[in-house]
Amino acid sequence: MESFGDLIAADDVLFFVNAAITATGQREFHSDEGAQQLSLDFLHAYMLGNYRDLYAGVLALDINDHNAALIIRRLLETAAEAIADQRRSEGRLIAGRLALLPPQRVYGLFRSLRRSGVNNRRTRALLRDWLSARPDLALDAVKYRSGLKQALRHTHLAPGDAEVGTFLFAPQSSAHYDTPILETWRRAHYEQTAVYELPYTVAEGFAAKHGIPRGVFLERIAPRLTRVERLRLQQTARQHGPAAMEAIGTDLSRMPLTRLAGYVLSLPAAERVSRREELTGALRTAAARVAGRHRGRWGQVTAVLDDSFSSYGSGVKRQRPLVVALACHYLLEALAGRYTGLWTSGRGDALLAHPVGPTPLGERILDALSTAPERLVIVSDGWDNAPPGLAGEVLRVWRTRLDPDRRTSVVHLNPVYDATGFDVRRLSSSVPTAGIRDAEDLPALVEIAQFAEGRTGLAELRTYLDARAAQLPPIPQRPAERSPR
Structure with missing residues (x-):
């Protein structure tokens, strides 16, 4: 039979999970941004101080990216307070969650760790392993150059590819790059045709530099757009005529459900x-x-x-x-x-x-x-x-x-x-x-509701968290050379 303390712990975890799913620290209808951030910061501090293991275990659930990054940051900032077993389990959970986060969110996380002066061995190992698993680090260097550069400099790691390193720290020193995406970026400074071979978020800046009309740019960059970018640019394309609309297009049947619902309601x-x-x-x-x-x-x-x-x-x-x-x-x-x-x-x-x-x-x-x-x-x-x-x-x-x-x-x-x-x-x-x-989480949330009804306790909740943690993707362990900087 579970103690009163166990019941309190289970209730506190579910309390926090609800916040970690819904709260983003932004203004809501009934409360402003400041109140949202203050309330959320208190919950994170309370969970970390009282239930460190369970706090880390929440990374395995379908919480939003904002709170996942906050949990990872707080765990790494307080690494000295964790015992050996906790550090091992937290390392697996953090690595698994990093693999699910959008890359811009990960780079933002390491930027915040840099500002906080967090540069312990575990932080460096996590970044090293995450970077080693990136499918195309050269593409990251072009799309997220500032974030990648700051992360490498802070953790004293080298990217492993000499050209990527040159691009990040001395981009104008090379007259030619063998890596196609890096060479395209170099040419885009003086060739308009090269602009349309870059990812949309990078090409947009070059289009403004070259003074390319927005409608023309949208028509020609269309083949490089992701599904989400196509959906986001529907209204903009409409303002620039039928040619831009036809070029942007999108197969709505392939869009994620909640994002599609947002698009529908915007019309x-x-x-x-x-x-x-x-x-x-x-x-x-x-x-x-x-x-x-x-x-x-x-x-x-x-x-x-x-x-x-x-x-x-x-x-x-x-x-x-x-x-x-x-x-x-x-x-x-x-x-x-x-x-x-x-x-x-x-x-x-x-x-x-x-x-x-x-x-x-x-x-x-x-x-x-x-x-x-x-x-x-x-x-x-x-x-x-x-x-x-x-x-x-x-x-x-x-x-x-x-x-x-x-x-x-x-x-x-x-x-x-x-x-x-x-x-x-x-x-x-x-x-x-x-x-x-997101509506996509509805089936899992209905499953979690059994815990909120009091039908199960802390032991079952721990088992559930462990089972979800086992589903997180592993990060391949591959050593990266140290930077000479």
Whole structure:
């Protein structure tokens, strides 16, 4: 039997996981940037000081990149406080998580470690092994030159390739590079044709230097664009005429579900209507891809989806809560054998969703329970205000009086971190609440909800974290030569 301290620890970890999934330190609808950052910093300090092992173990979960980088930084900054076993397990977790982070995030992490003066042996080994696993370090040198250069200089490592080293530290000293991407970069300083052979983010600067018209640049750089870049440039291309639009194009059916939902909601309502078949088809294809082998196996599912005014989010996270709700709508439709989606506004056309009105969650939950679902999923920021507290009371009565045997599984997924409560806002103590960042994480979050319901304790939670840690990609160990600098 677990002690009271174990139960507290399990609860604290789940508390932190919700924050690490949803919080990014940016302004939200109900709190400003300063409050978000202060609240998040406190949670990280609390977890590191009280549960170092569990704090590191959270790296194996589907937390957002911002918090993953914060955890890694704090673990490396306090490496002297860890015992030998902790250093070994933390090293594996950090290396595995670094392999999943976008390269610009990793370089930003090592830049922050440089500012903090962290340059211990473990930090140098982690960077060495991460760099040795990069598929094309020359490409990194071109795209992330400043970050790579600072990281190597701080940790006293050499890139292993002499040309890359020359490019980073004395780029103008070579009249020719044998590495194609480096030679293309050199030529792009005086040849406009070379600009279009570079990655978009690098070519953009050269296009401005050469005074290339934006429309012409977009047409000619189109073959070099990634899927995400194509999606991001749709509106810009539209402003520069049909030729640019045709060149940019994009296969929406291949886009990630949550990112695609964000694109759809960025379009004017009239365009969504005119492209209804295309957009709906793309969303359903993306949702089916996420559902995978679970497609159609969740039985009868009803969702309550929040499209109230607060789902606008903020200027820096515009419509993010609504984006997550829309993506969850299509994913739950794919997972369910029979599906009903209920929006708080009462509207029935998901494609035309937009932030509007109060949040009558209680009424919609009553409507949802009347469908007798096997699973009820609520996607909301938890600010139930029409009338306040009705949702919590409905769920309490349902759990204690009408469905004590839990024939209906209920879970609340919240995409917004509540800075004042140090957690995502909950509707009821009788219903598990989990933070959600991307709809793609929904199946795993429903699995994690069993811990939040109190059905399992610290031992099971540790086992779950260990199992997730085993799924992290390994980093190949390959020594790198020391820099002569």
